[in-house]
Amino acid sequence: MALQITDACLNCWACADVCPNDAIALADPHFLIDERKCTECLGDHAEPQCAAICPIEAAIVDELGVYLNPPGSLTGIPVARLVEFGLWKGAA
Amino acid sequence: MELPVIANTAAGGGCSTSGCGTAPDALGHLPDDIRARVQDHPCYSEEAHHYFARMHVAVAPACNIQCNYCNRKYDCANESRPGVVSELLSPDQAIRKVLAVAAAIPQMSVLGVAGPGDPLANPARTFEIFRQLSERAPDIKLCLSTNGLKLPMYVDEIARHNIDHVTITINCVDPEVGAMIYPWIFWQNRRVRGVEAARILIEQQQKGLEMLTARGILVKVNSVLIPGVNDQHLKEVSKVVKAKGAFLHNVMPLIAEAEHGTYYGLMGQASPTAAQLQELQDACAGDMAMMRHCRQCRADAVGILGEDRGAEFTMDRIDALTLAEIDYESAMVRRKEVHDAIIDQLDQQREARRIPPMPPVLGAVADEMPAAPRPTLRPVLMAVAGKNGVVAEHFGHAREFLVYEASPTGVRFIGHRKTDLYCAGIETCGEGDAAQESVLDKTIAALSGCEVVLCSRIGFEPWGKLEASGIVPNGEHAMEPIEDAVMAVYQEMAASGKLADPAPSRKAA
Numbered sequence: 001m002a003l004q005i006t007d008a009c010l011n012c013w014a015c016a017d018v019c020p021n022d023a024i025a026l027a028d029p030h031f032l033i034d035e036r037k038c039t040e041c042l043g044d045h046a047e048p049q050c051a052a053i054c055p056i057e058a059a060i061v062d063e064l065g066v067y068l069n070p071p072g073s074l075t076g077i078p079v080a081r082l083v084e085f086g087l088w089k090g091a092a
Numbered sequence: 093m094e095l096p097v098i099a100n101t102a103a104g105g106g107c108s109t110s111g112c113g114t115a116p117d118a119l120g121h122l123p124d125d126i127r128a129r130v131q132d133h134p135c136y137s138e139e140a141h142h143y144f145a146r147m148h149v150a151v152a153p154a155c156n157i158q159c160n161y162c163n164r165k166y167d168c169a170n171e172s173r174p175g176v177v178s179e180l181l182s183p184d185q186a187i188r189k190v191l192a193v194a195a196a197i198p199q200m201s202v203l204g205v206a207g208p209g210d211p212l213a214n215p216a217r218t219f220e221i222f223r224q225l226s227e228r229a230p231d232i233k234l235c236l237s238t239n240g241l242k243l244p245m246y247v248d249e250i251a252r253h254n255i256d257h258v259t260i261t262i263n264c265v266d267p268e269v270g271a272m273i274y275p276w277i278f279w280q281n282r283r284v285r286g287v288e289a290a291r292i293l294i295e296q297q298q299k300g301l302e303m304l305t306a307r308g309i310l311v312k313v314n315s316v317l318i319p320g321v322n323d324q325h326l327k328e329v330s331k332v333v334k335a336k337g338a339f340l341h342n343v344m345p346l347i348a349e350a351e352h353g354t355y356y357g358l359m360g361q362a363s364p365t366a367a368q369l370q371e372l373q374d375a376c377a378g379d380m381a382m383m384r385h386c387r388q389c390r391a392d393a394v395g396i397l398g399e400d401r402g403a404e405f406t407m408d409r410i411d412a413l414t415l416a417e418i419d420y421e422s423a424m425v426r427r428k429e430v431h432d433a434i435i436d437q438l439d440q441q442r443e444a445r446r447i448p449p450m451p452p453v454l455g456a457v458a459d460e461m462p463a464a465p466r467p468t469l470r471p472v473l474m475a476v477a478g479k480n481g482v483v484a485e486h487f488g489h490a491r492e493f494l495v496y497e498a499s500p501t502g503v504r505f506i507g508h509r510k511t512d513l514y515c516a517g518i519e520t521c522g523e524g525d526a527a528q529e530s531v532l533d534k535t536i537a538a539l540s541g542c543e544v545v546l547c548s549r550i551g552f553e554p555w556g557k558l559e560a561s562g563i564v565p566n567g568e569h570a571m572e573p574i575e576d577a578v579m580a581v582y583q584e585m586a587a588s589g590k591l592a593d594p595a596p597s598r599k600a601a
């Protein structure tokens with residue numbers, strides 16, 4: 001079990017610095033989680049640390065592809081507004 | 093060494109000769125030891141910022157809070173929103189870049205780490221740079237801008253690196269207000285939201301501020317003015333941070349445009365008008381001397397404040413460089429000579445200003461000008477398209493205007509007004525273009541309160557529009573020192589009897 005980083009990532013380094021397992025590394029085109037090292041932070045922290053600090057919605061998903069930070073959840077901008085401005089494609 | 097950008101300021105342009113008017117008074121309230129440390133600082137002293145160079149390096153990408161005026165995703169090389177950079181440097185690249193710049197530009201005196209995230213959310217990268225630079229270029233002042241969340245944790249480390257200037261962005265001291273500005277923080281391994289997040293952030297900021305001033309480290313506080321959110325509250329912020337020893341409180345306008353994709357931008361939050369900003373700056377200055385020259389400079393700017401020489405030190409050039417090629421010891425000797433000469437010059441200017449009760453510009457022409465303004469005349473705000481202390485720019489090319497107040501007691505620098513550059517170049521400079529016109533309208537709105545605009549040249553169309561909105565364009569003082577030009581125009585206005593009337597009513601806008 002491991003989380004994954006999507007191409008929404010903007011390479012801000014925040015997750016890599018807080019991962020307790022050193023599972024996140026700079027890669028091209030964006031940071032990647034080493035699935036052999038990621039424990040989803042179980043046993044270390046109540047929340048997966050990468051998902052708790054990542055500032056970008058939809059940048060981190062679980063094994064089922066579910067966003068840990070869905071659109072609108074970090075900024076509070078209504079999804080309809082994001083769609084209106086072309087910042088989100090709609091139903092996910 | 094030839095330094096094209098800096099050369100004419102060091103030779104004594106207008107701004108340098110009369111020192112932007114208010115500088116000595118603005119520092120007057122500070123204790124002697126702090127004044128001594130601030131008066132020649134290129135970021136804090138209105139006088140010194142014309143002479144010294146400073147740079148920021150972008151080495152701190154991570155952040156640990158979210159502000160409603162920031163969107164990490166949509167950064168853009170064209171905009172000057174703080175904290176936005178296009179080029180992230182590794183600590184190693186940053187050190188080479190700083191040493192190369194400090195060797196090529198002996199006026200270089202300050203290095204800041206300010207972004208694009210929060211330096212203290214990137215402690216290893218940030219402190220590696222400070223550690224290496226204190227070793228190899230101990231004369232360079234180091235400074236740091238932070239949101240303050242991690243300040244208490246790193247105050248000792250900051251003190252160890254001898255970083256004597258820290259800027260904290262403090263937008264509120266009330267968690268209820270804070271909850272409207274910060275949607276979340278990352279704190280003790282959790283994402284904390286709402287009022288609780290704001291409460292923690294405020295507590296850490298205030299504690300950090302106290303700990304820094306207790307250690308004798310200079311602290312400046314920046315606040316973003318957000319109309320309807322913290323505008324009136326900032327007066328309280330100013331009182332609190334002053335009581336805790338911040339030496340300067342700098343109020344900056346919110347920049348909120350939908351195209352930045354920020355919460356405020358997309359939700360239609362208004363940015364302050366120039367008049368609102370000035371009212372707040374004046375109100376906070378009542379509590380604390382406030383120097384208003386601070387630009388919202390990009391975090392990777394190189395050079396004298398407002399002059400971006402970044403293009404001379406691109407990544408390619410830096411990557412081709414090894415530390416062994418930089419003779420940083422002799423560069424330091426050279427810097428000392430240049431810095432000493434600048435400080436001597438500043439001292440002489442301060443000395444010269446102490447003697448005449450009349451402003452030097454007036455004094456110089458008083459003989460031929462019996463109609464020199466008398467103390468009953470009203471003050472006038474003038475906007476200047478200036479560069480390096482002289483009236484140098486085409487109206488349509490000015491990215492910002494410098495606003496000065498002329499009065500019988502002299503010329504005083506008030507602040508900057510940014511524009512959306514309305515003339516983007518020959519190819520887009522077609523007449524009657526609707527988009528362009530709206531930018532011109534915005535520029536005119538940004539100049540509200542000013543009665544005159546001085547520039548080197550101006551097109552026919554903006555001339556008419558300016559006049560129609562009660563602002564008199566003036567292109568007669570091109571390449572003259574700004575204060576001389578402003579005073580000359582003021583004297584002409586006085587001589588033609590325009591200053592006896594009350595200001596035009598639009599001034600109140």
Ligand code: SF4
Binds near residue numbers: 002018019038051
């Ligand atoms: S979930 Fe935890 S262990 Fe996995 S990558 Fe994120 S921070 Fe590292």
Ligand code: SF4
Binds near residue numbers: 008014015054
């Ligand atoms: S915190 Fe998010 S945006 Fe930043 S590097 Fe990690 S996944 Fe990418």
